[in-house]
Amino acid sequence: MLYSEAGQFSTRYAADRRLFRLRQDRLGLGLLLVFAFAVVPQVGNDYWFSAILTPFLVLSLAGLGLNLLTGYAGQLSLGSAAFMAAGAFATYNFQLRIEGLPLLASFALGGAVAALLSLVFGLPSLRIKGFYLIVSTLAAQFLVPWALVKYGWFSNYNASGVISAPRLDIFGLDLSSPAGRYVLTLGVVVALAFLARNIVRSELGRNWMAVRDMDTAAAVIGIPLARTKLLAFAISGFYLGVAGALWAFTYLGTVEPHGFDLNRSFQVLFIIIIGGMGSILGNFLGAAFIVLFPLLLSNLAGLLPGGLIDPGQLENIQKMIFGALIIVFLIREPEGLARLWQQFRARLRRWPLRY
Amino acid sequence: MNLFPPPLLELSHISLSFKGVKAITDISFAVARGEICALIGPNGAGKSSLLNVINGVYQAQEGQIRFDGEVRRHMRPHHAAERGMARSFQNLALFKGMTVLDNVLTGRNLKRRSSWIEQALGIGRAPREDDEQRRRAEEVIEFLNIQSWRQSLVGTLPYGLQKRVELARALAAEPKLLLLDEPMAGMNAAEKKEMSRFIVDINREFGTTVVLIEHDIGVVMGISSHVVVLDYGRKIGDGPPEEVRANPEVIAAYLGTRH
Amino acid sequence: MDFFLEVLIGGLLAGVMYSLVAIGFVLIYKASGVFNFAQGAMVLFAALTFVSLGERGVPFWIAFLVTLGAMLLLALAVERLVLRPLVNRSPITLFMATLGLAYITEGAAQALWGAQVHGLDLGIEDIPLDLGGLLVSQFDLFAAGMATTLVLVLSVLFNKTRIGLSLRAVADDTLAAQAVGIRLSRIWVVVWAVAGLVALITGLLWGARLGVQFSLSLVVLKALPVLIIGGFSSVGGAIVGGLIVGASEKLAEIYAGPLIGSGIENWFPYVLAMLFLLVRPTGLFGERSIDRV
Numbered sequence: 001m002l003y004s005e006a007g008q009f010s011t012r013y014a015a016d017r018r019l020f021r022l023r024q025d026r027l028g029l030g031l032l033l034v035f036a037f038a039v040v041p042q043v044g045n046d047y048w049f050s051a052i053l054t055p056f057l058v059l060s061l062a063g064l065g066l067n068l069l070t071g072y073a074g075q076l077s078l079g080s081a082a083f084m085a086a087g088a089f090a091t092y093n094f095q096l097r098i099e100g101l102p103l104l105a106s107f108a109l110g111g112a113v114a115a116l117l118s119l120v121f122g123l124p125s126l127r128i129k130g131f132y133l134i135v136s137t138l139a140a141q142f143l144v145p146w147a148l149v150k151y152g153w154f155s156n157y158n159a160s161g162v163i164s165a166p167r168l169d170i171f172g173l174d175l176s177s178p179a180g181r182y183v184l185t186l187g188v189v190v191a192l193a194f195l196a197r198n199i200v201r202s203e204l205g206r207n208w209m210a211v212r213d214m215d216t217a218a219a220v221i222g223i224p225l226a227r228t229k230l231l232a233f234a235i236s237g238f239y240l241g242v243a244g245a246l247w248a249f250t251y252l253g254t255v256e257p258h259g260f261d262l263n264r265s266f267q268v269l270f271i272i273i274i275g276g277m278g279s280i281l282g283n284f285l286g287a288a289f290i291v292l293f294p295l296l297l298s299n300l301a302g303l304l305p306g307g308l309i310d311p312g313q314l315e316n317i318q319k320m321i322f323g324a325l326i327i328v329f330l331i332r333e334p335e336g337l338a339r340l341w342q343q344f345r346a347r348l349r350r351w352p353l354r355y
Numbered sequence: 356m357n358l359f360p361p362p363l364l365e366l367s368h369i370s371l372s373f374k375g376v377k378a379i380t381d382i383s384f385a386v387a388r389g390e391i392c393a394l395i396g397p398n399g400a401g402k403s404s405l406l407n408v409i410n411g412v413y414q415a416q417e418g419q420i421r422f423d424g425e426v427r428r429h430m431r432p433h434h435a436a437e438r439g440m441a442r443s444f445q446n447l448a449l450f451k452g453m454t455v456l457d458n459v460l461t462g463r464n465l466k467r468r469s470s471w472i473e474q475a476l477g478i479g480r481a482p483r484e485d486d487e488q489r490r491r492a493e494e495v496i497e498f499l500n501i502q503s504w505r506q507s508l509v510g511t512l513p514y515g516l517q518k519r520v521e522l523a524r525a526l527a528a529e530p531k532l533l534l535l536d537e538p539m540a541g542m543n544a545a546e547k548k549e550m551s552r553f554i555v556d557i558n559r560e561f562g563t564t565v566v567l568i569e570h571d572i573g574v575v576m577g578i579s580s581h582v583v584v585l586d587y588g589r590k591i592g593d594g595p596p597e598e599v600r601a602n603p604e605v606i607a608a609y610l611g612t613r614h
Numbered sequence: 615m616d617f618f619l620e621v622l623i624g625g626l627l628a629g630v631m632y633s634l635v636a637i638g639f640v641l642i643y644k645a646s647g648v649f650n651f652a653q654g655a656m657v658l659f660a661a662l663t664f665v666s667l668g669e670r671g672v673p674f675w676i677a678f679l680v681t682l683g684a685m686l687l688l689a690l691a692v693e694r695l696v697l698r699p700l701v702n703r704s705p706i707t708l709f710m711a712t713l714g715l716a717y718i719t720e721g722a723a724q725a726l727w728g729a730q731v732h733g734l735d736l737g738i739e740d741i742p743l744d745l746g747g748l749l750v751s752q753f754d755l756f757a758a759g760m761a762t763t764l765v766l767v768l769s770v771l772f773n774k775t776r777i778g779l780s781l782r783a784v785a786d787d788t789l790a791a792q793a794v795g796i797r798l799s800r801i802w803v804v805v806w807a808v809a810g811l812v813a814l815i816t817g818l819l820w821g822a823r824l825g826v827q828f829s830l831s832l833v834v835l836k837a838l839p840v841l842i843i844g845g846f847s848s849v850g851g852a853i854v855g856g857l858i859v860g861a862s863e864k865l866a867e868i869y870a871g872p873l874i875g876s877g878i879e880n881w882f883p884y885v886l887a888m889l890f891l892l893v894r895p896t897g898l899f900g901e902r903s904i905d906r907v
Contacts, residue, residue, distance in 0.1 A: 121888075123892065124888055124892055127891060128891055133891075134709075134838070135838050135884055135888055135891065138884050139884035139885045139888045142884055143881040146877055146880060151875070266713070269713075316722075316724045317721065317725065319720060320717070320718050320721035320722055320725070322714075323713075323714040323718035323719075323720075323721065326711070326713065326717070327695075327696055327711050327714040327715065330707055330710060330711050330714070331696075331699045331700060334707065
């Protein structure tokens with residue numbers, strides 16, 4: 001009743017194409033954004049900013065990057081973390097070596113470097129399809145961190161190989177506080193998410209899905225396979241690169257290769273499986289799950305009589321539950337949490353009626 | 356003065372084999388502009404393979420193809436699409452994860468001029484082009500009467516509708532030549548009538564030349580002006596429907612009697 | 615020259631170990647078309663179970679049999695709970711499911727048996743033998759011998775027995791196989807049981823070499839380049855691929871290492887496989903599949 005479409009007709013195609021067609025959706029999103037940008041920084045506490053909200057946003061962006069490549073274009077990748085690492089280190093080096101370069105420009109350039117790298121490792125996709133392709137991104141996953149450690153130039157010959165991120169300075173505002181970092185991350189992620197939504201609804205997005213669903217037919221109707229696949233790798237690489245830069249600059253505060261290993265790549269893959277492949281919203285849902293679930297679990301364990309489950313065991317149990325969830329989602333709801341959300345919304349549209 | 360305009364499609368001595376097995380042997384025929392040409396023959400005669408050769412999915416070992424004035428031995432499917440060929444497939448090659456509207460819109464991908472960046476940012480040529488593409492796609496959707504399903508996921512639609520969506524996608528490309536591989540397979544009499552009417556309408560209203568593979572002789576006789584018969588990879592009949600129908604070799608092939 | 619030969623032989627023998635892992639994959643792939651990412655976890659589970667039983671004083675052969683039994687149960691559970699519900703889905707989906715399986719198995723193995731490194735003693739000392747002036751590790755030779763025996767036994771199983779024939783039928787066309795009366799579930803159980811046996815032997819050999827620890831399951835990732843180079847569908851390919859990977863990785867490390875940095879062997883096989891993909895996607899022995907439209 002509240003959420004119905006009744007009375008809302010698009011009279012021009014442009015209106016039908018709008019990102020959020022329903023007035024209620026636009027209103028809801030608007031409120032959410034206002035809340036996120038204006039209210040949360042005032043009322044939130046440092047712990048929430050540093051340990052929950054910021055990593056949630058960065059991981060959503062990483063998931064989004066992988067989703068564009070795997071969920072929309074159908075090219076499986078296990079190298080997400082390598083491209084994040086490339087973005088992080090490239091951004092660091094741009095900031096360091098070019099005097100006066102604005103931080104946002106460094107992010108963009110770091111993303112561009114990651115995009116280029118992703119494109120190179122995506123070249124085999126022009127020859128084969130299916131999951132043999134993962135060897136290519138696996139090569140990236142092992143090669144990139146190795147190179148970053150072996151060649152000291154990347155970390156400016158820092159003895160420990162761990163460098164701290166420089167001050168966060170945007171348009172003269174110092175955003176180094178936890179709340180500031182949160183707002184910076186929020187801004188970047190929201191902007192890129194809107195851009196992504198535009199892309200997937202455009203010709204390129206359709207071409208990606210065509211290649212994913214049946215690439216032989218796509219070629220027959222004239223879709224340029226090579227360009228389409230390579231653009232997927234490149235744009236995905238860009239998003240992952242920026243996510244990596246944010247991970248280092250706004251979340252960790254340090255730039256190190258260690259956190260960008262194979263496990264991180266798996267984590268990003270899990271985000272899109274649980275959240276929903278081929279969806280923009282799904283990445284946020286999946287990332288929220290990945291960030292909150294361990295906390296939930298340890299809190300639950302804390303409720304049990306003391307010492308029943310020690311922290312080491314907790315990690316193992318968590319691993320088991322994650323693995324089980326992956327399988328459950330793949331079997332029962334392959335389109336992930338995003339689908340569940342859509343079903344919920346559909347029920348809402350009919351409420352209070354049942355059908 | 357040339358009274359007869361050159362054929363739109365002309366095959367000369369086409370031969371195709373797979374690993375030594377000859378699928379098509381020395382086939383030549385011509386399809387005039389604006390006609391509906393039916394390709395018939397028993398199962399396994401090589402009809403689908405021939406269609407695949409025409410639009411470049413298979414490469415013939417011998418012979419050449421003349422399409423719209425251009426002579427080729429081989430062409431890539433992408434090139435065929437650019438030159439104005441569109442087709443449907445025997446086993447449905449729709450993009451199951453997308454809506455009907457999106458599937459039809461992919462058919463128009465070669466008509467686009469704006470770059471992906473313009474589209475992503477909504478600037479430049481993109482907004483007007485988006486409207487234009489949508490309008491054209493809607494015209495095709497209306498023509499084939501599938502408006503109510505435009506936002507449905509193609510994978511959820513019944514078979515007959517899916518066939519129509521595939522036809523819509525091919526039509527959306529505004530092709531000169533439409534290749535249809537058994538467009539009425541699996542349909543009942545009423546659906547066949549409807550599909551036949553669509554094909555005839557497409558041919559009359561847009562002047563599109565049609566080559567279709569079809570098993571139902573009634574349909575063939577009803578809508579086509581030119582029939583080519585294949586058997587065991589060879590051409591055994593070529594001409595107007597009545598003439599071909601009376602050809603003893605064609606009758607023998609279908610009834611299975613051989614001397 | 616001698617040094618080169620030693621490195622080469624060492625690499626080849628290491629390659630045999632890779633082949634072992636790859637064979638486990640090939641078996642499951644041949645019979646069900648699934649790339650079983652959980653193979654690594656199964657190897658780890660087998661090794662850990664065996665070692666923990668041994669540490670509790672269980673004699674060698676009893677521990678072996680008990681572990682084998684556990685692997686069989688694991689195989690059954692996997693087939694029933696994971697593979698069957700996903701029977702018609704894309705290879706990517708199946709691969710991701712086996713990824714989930716790997717996580718469960720790792721978590722369970724570590725929860726049950728602990729996360730510290732265990733030593734595994736098979737009674738073969740790792741002393742170098744002098745073969746005509748070249749130093750070769752005795753253990754490596756033993757591993758190579760075991761692998762060869764295993765391959766011979768498996769070849770006989772596949773090609774000469776009735777069950778082998780059924781396995782090949784299932785790999786070729788599951789519907790047709792069912793149509794002639796082959797029980798799919800039974801076949802899959804056999805396949806996974808054999809894969810489990812291979813995993814156990816692999817786990818024992820690798821565990822004795824590296825110590826039984828978590829990173830064992832990552833070793834299995836190396837099998838992927840082996841399969842790409844050798845082709846997914848043949849055991850012979852897995853062997854050749856393994857030898858190539860083992861040898862090239864060692865040689866690259868020794869000869870190119872000083873030039874561009876050490877630790878090359880971590881990524882070299884993958885880059886090699888990637889180049890292979892660009893040039894010869896089906897591997898040296900794999901089959902071409904034709905995409906019919």
